[in-house]
Amino acid sequence: MARQRRDLSAAPTVIELRSVNKWFGQFHVLTDINLSVKQSEKIVVCGPSGSGKSTLIRCINRLEEHQEGDLIVDGITLTNDVKNIEAIRREVGMVFQSFNLFPHLTVMENLTLAPVWVKKMPKKEAEQIAMSLLERVRIPEQALKYPGQLSGGQQQRVAIARALCMRPKIMLFDEPTSALDPEMVKEVLDVMTELAGEGMTMLVVTHEMGFARAVADRVIFMDRGEIVEQNEPETFFNSPQNERTKTFLGQILHH
Amino acid sequence: MADIAERERAGKARAAPTVEGGALGWLRRNLFSSWGNALTTVVLLGFVVWIGIWFVDWAIVHATFEAANGPECGKGQGACWALIGEKYRYIFFGSFPYEQHWRPLFACIAMLAMLLLSCDRRMWNWRLLVIWTVGSFVTFLLMFGELRFPLTLFFLVGLVAGGIGWGMRAGIASPREIAIHKALTIVGGIGLALRIVGVIPAWGLEINAFSYVETGLWGGLPVTLILATYGLVFAFPYGILLALGRRSNLPLVKGLCVGFIELIRGVPLISLLIMASVMLPLFLPTGSNIDKFLRALVAVILFAGAYIAEIIRGGLQSLPRGQFEAADAMGLNYLQKTSLIILPQALRVVIPPLINTFIGFFKDTSLVLIIGIFDFLNTANQALVDPNWAGFPGEVYIFAAAIYFVFCYSMSRYSKYLEVELNKGTRR
Numbered sequence: 243m244a245r246q247r248r249d250l251s252a253a254p255t256v257i258e259l260r261s262v263n264k265w266f267g268q269f270h271v272l273t274d275i276n277l278s279v280k281q282s283e284k285i286v287v288c289g290p291s292g293s294g295k296s297t298l299i300r301c302i303n304r305l306e307e308h309q310e311g312d313l314i315v316d317g318i319t320l321t322n323d324v325k326n327i328e329a330i331r332r333e334v335g336m337v338f339q340s341f342n343l344f345p346h347l348t349v350m351e352n353l354t355l356a357p358v359w360v361k362k363m364p365k366k367e368a369e370q371i372a373m374s375l376l377e378r379v380r381i382p383e384q385a386l387k388y389p390g391q392l393s394g395g396q397q398q399r400v401a402i403a404r405a406l407c408m409r410p411k412i413m414l415f416d417e418p419t420s421a422l423d424p425e426m427v428k429e430v431l432d433v434m435t436e437l438a439g440e441g442m443t444m445l446v447v448t449h450e451m452g453f454a455r456a457v458a459d460r461v462i463f464m465d466r467g468e469i470v471e472q473n474e475p476e477t478f479f480n481s482p483q484n485e486r487t488k489t490f491l492g493q494i495l496h497h
Numbered sequence: 498m499a500d501i502a503e504r505e506r507a508g509k510a511r512a513a514p515t516v517e518g519g520a521l522g523w524l525r526r527n528l529f530s531s532w533g534n535a536l537t538t539v540v541l542l543g544f545v546v547w548i549g550i551w552f553v554d555w556a557i558v559h560a561t562f563e564a565a566n567g568p569e570c571g572k573g574q575g576a577c578w579a580l581i582g583e584k585y586r587y588i589f590f591g592s593f594p595y596e597q598h599w600r601p602l603f604a605c606i607a608m609l610a611m612l613l614l615s616c617d618r619r620m621w622n623w624r625l626l627v628i629w630t631v632g633s634f635v636t637f638l639l640m641f642g643e644l645r646f647p648l649t650l651f652f653l654v655g656l657v658a659g660g661i662g663w664g665m666r667a668g669i670a671s672p673r674e675i676a677i678h679k680a681l682t683i684v685g686g687i688g689l690a691l692r693i694v695g696v697i698p699a700w701g702l703e704i705n706a707f708s709y710v711e712t713g714l715w716g717g718l719p720v721t722l723i724l725a726t727y728g729l730v731f732a733f734p735y736g737i738l739l740a741l742g743r744r745s746n747l748p749l750v751k752g753l754c755v756g757f758i759e760l761i762r763g764v765p766l767i768s769l770l771i772m773a774s775v776m777l778p779l780f781l782p783t784g785s786n787i788d789k790f791l792r793a794l795v796a797v798i799l800f801a802g803a804y805i806a807e808i809i810r811g812g813l814q815s816l817p818r819g820q821f822e823a824a825d826a827m828g829l830n831y832l833q834k835t836s837l838i839i840l841p842q843a844l845r846v847v848i849p850p851l852i853n854t855f856i857g858f859f860k861d862t863s864l865v866l867i868i869g870i871f872d873f874l875n876t877a878n879q880a881l882v883d884p885n886w887a888g889f890p891g892e893v894y895i896f897a898a899a900i901y902f903v904f905c906y907s908m909s910r911y912s913k914y915l916e917v918e919l920n921k922g923t924r925r
């Protein structure tokens with residue numbers, strides 16, 4: 243299982259969080275988060291439900307607004323400036339737990355929408371890119387169907403292709419396999435593993451520990467809005483330091 | 498998923514239990530399955546047949562189809578359809594000059610053609626604009642007899658059309674198309690400015706095709722069609738804006754929209770019509786005269802807009818949050834998100850209540866009687882006043898009801914069709 247650790251020290255930093263804090267009303271959901279992500283680094287985020295994992299990665303593309311601290315993505319500091327936010331969203335793709343495909347558009351239209359409207363790409367070109375991506379996620383034959391006609395696994399692969407269609411530098415995944423029937427988890431993880439192999443920078447919230455061991459450069463454990471522990475996967479799983487990490491790993495690994 | 502289900506079925510699947518086929522089987526299962534059921538069937542059928550026979554006897558067997566006046570018509574025991582034969586021109590076209598009745602007739606035909614064409618989904622693009630421009634031009638030219646398009650209007654259209662094209666199609670369209678949009682915008686803007694300053698004199702394109710007929714003489718079916726069609730066509734986008742405004746993050750926009758919707762919904766349409774007709778002129782500078790018909794139309798638009806807004810808001814609320822988030826995460830801006838993702842889905846959801854409201858307003862236009870406009874139902878009513886033909890209200894109302902039914906039932910069927918058509922493929 244042991245993998246060669248990649249040396250990322252020379253790579254540029256693409257995401258930087260400096261003492262980021264966020265509250266929902268009085269509830270302190272993110273506490274002093276410091277995190278820096280190198281280009282092509284793969285990070286797996288895990289932790290108990292409600293610990294703020296989703297909130298953390300949703301702050302990176304401004305689906306949630308942080309109140310304190312600095313958040314720099316691809317050299318752009320996130321502010322309330324709409325132009326800044328739109329610039330960052332062009333560089334960051336996101337895949338959701340519940341797919342969130344647009345049910346009134348065909349798979350092809352789902353994929354070409356953003357390139358055509360946001361990047362102003364000619365439709366023909368967008369369709370070519372979309373088709374090659376659908377081949378990469380192994381469902382080119384579904385291009386003209388509607389999302390409602392596909393299985394969960396297929397829908398999630400379409401969602402990944404849709405995000406990739408914008409040629410993002412960073413991909414965020416929020417529990418991409420949690421809503422899937424067990425037999426479909428693998429087909430989605432395979433696509434993600436392939437994507438990782440191609441050098442994409444990835445931030446993945448997941449409890450698929452096999453995926454974390456195989457793909458992650460670093461595993462982050464969050465609890466109650468804090469980053470409690472982070473390490474490369476081998477060390478993280480085999481010799482966790484923090485009590486809370488041990489309890490959590492105990493719960494998800496032996497049941 | 499279909500193919501998985503099919504594979505599973507191949508194993509131990511067996512045919513569904515057979516049911517007795519044919520008409521007799523259907524009858525036995527649905528109408529005569531038990532003694533109680535059979536009794537209900539017989540009683541209800543008997544009642545329906547009895548009513549039917551009575552109506553046919555009244556409306557056809559004993560009816561009078563030709564008569565010189567009311568008393569002569571009354572000699573038969575059945576319906577007096579001669580009255581309709583005598584009055585139908587007035588019922589359909591009101592006080593429009595009699596020898597010119599072909600004009601409102603063709604205006605109605607033009608509007609029906611326009612509406613029917615708009616029902617076809619394949620027309621839902623630039624064609625719709627052409628259809629409505631041509632259809633409206635023909636309709637109003639026939640009704641008025643002459644039209645005047647002030648220069649200001651041309652500049653305004655150029656500015657708006659060019660501006661929208663420039664803004665929405667930037668980067669997508671060919672450079673030539675963009676150049677056209679830019680030229681339109683600039684010419685329109687400069688022209689409008691010069692016109693307002695007074696450098697360009699007032700000028701208008703006059704089209705005098707027929708003798709002028711003022712709106713005060715309009716009546717009957719064309720009035721109902723114009724009020725309902727243009728009332729709803731303007732109320733629809735206006736209602737969408739109100740619904741979106743109501744969900745806005747900007748407190749002022751939100752407050753205005755909420756206030757407007759609640760205010761309009763809180764008062765009867767009649768009071769709004771009276772205000773538009775009696776009170777509006779008090780606020781306007783003396784001498785300025787807005788056509789009564791136009792005022793009624795504005796009242797209908799304001800009223801219908803508030804109702805449509807609330808229906809559309811329901812549709813917006815039914816969308817899962819993930820749809821908004823996915824659109825945001827892709828980098829779509831507000832306009833793109835709303836027009837490409839949110840509205841297409843929200844409107845699909847609300848087709849049935851929306852068309853229900855349309856049907857309601859088609860009939861509610863009759864309230865314009867209160868300010869002295871004679872729509873179809875009111876001309877029908879007016880036809881009863883003739884002392885020569887007194888005593889046959891039933892016939893006239895049945896006739897009017899039949900015409901209303903044709904329109905409303907068509908809308909209802911179209912609603913069904915649209916629901917199925919737009920949800921094709923999106924069903925699981």
Ligand SMILES: Nc1ncnc2c1ncn2[C@@H]1O[C@H](COP(=O)(O)OP(=O)(O)O)[C@@H](O)[C@H]1O
Pocket residue numbers: 266271289290291292293294295296297298
């Ligand atoms: N929009 C919101 N408003 C208020 N509280 C929220 C909101 N979103 C999430 N929370 C709360 O913040 C906490 C962290 O949520 P989340 O980031 O979704 O956790 P996780 O993804 O780790 O399960 C939870 O307790 C949740 O109830």
Ligand SMILES: [Mg+2]
Pocket residue numbers: 295296297416417
């Ligand atoms: Mg979550």
